Amino acid sequence: MKNAAIVLVCAFAAAAGVFSISWGQVEGDFARLEVRAGGAVLAVLEKEEGVFPGGTELKEAFYVVPEDCISCQLCISTCPVEAISVDECGKAVIDPALCINCGICAGSCPVSAIHPLNLEDCSLVGITPENDEIILQQGFEED
Ligand code: SF4
Numbered sequence: 453m454k455n456a457a458i459v460l461v462c463a464f465a466a467a468a469g470v471f472s473i474s475w476g477q478v479e480g481d482f483a484r485l486e487v488r489a490g491g492a493v494l495a496v497l498e499k500e501e502g503v504f505p506g507g508t509e510l511k512e513a514f515y516v517v518p519e520d521c522i523s524c525q526l527c528i529s530t531c532p533v534e535a536i537s538v539d540e541c542g543k544a545v546i547d548p549a550l551c552i553n554c555g556i557c558a559g560s561c562p563v564s565a566i567h568p569l570n571l572e573d574c575s576l577v578g579i580t581p582e583n584d585e586i587i588l589q590q591g592f593e594e595d
């Protein structure tokens with residue numbers, strides 16, 4: 453049974469990839485841009501030589517919706533690569549660099565707070581110097 457689980461993990465790991473997304477020129481005075489999904493921050497973009505980059509890459513990985521997480525920590529011990537930690541608010545956080553996209557943690561979550569990356573669910577959010585948040589784009593397609 454254990455071998456079957458390992459084979460399953462490897463099969464999902466082989467399916468993990470990297471998505472490239474892009475957007476148009478960003479107008480407005482923002483301190484940074486964030487790519488989010490369900491309130492989870494998937495990428496943070498700073499200005500490069502005074503201009504925001506016009507796109508980024510997202511590794512295919514699962515993420516936790518912070519508002520849904522009840523901090524039970526059940527998911528943490530299920531991850532075969534120790535990609536899940538707890539943030540300062542007690543919410544589970546998945547490190548996409550470590551995640552192999554197996555989905556095991558999602559099955560363990562009692563409140564369905566863990567989701568696979570779906571570009572249609574992602575948004576580009578501008579954060580102003582006053583920390584206001586403005587949605588600049590909702591949903592992406594892979595480049
Ligand atoms: S199992 Fe679900 S609710 Fe519990 S810590 Fe993990 S993401 Fe949060």
Ligand code: SF4
Pocket residue numbers: 513514530531532533534535536546550551552553554555556557558
């Ligand atoms: S975080 Fe979840 S989907 Fe990613 S490797 Fe761990 S168990 Fe698998």
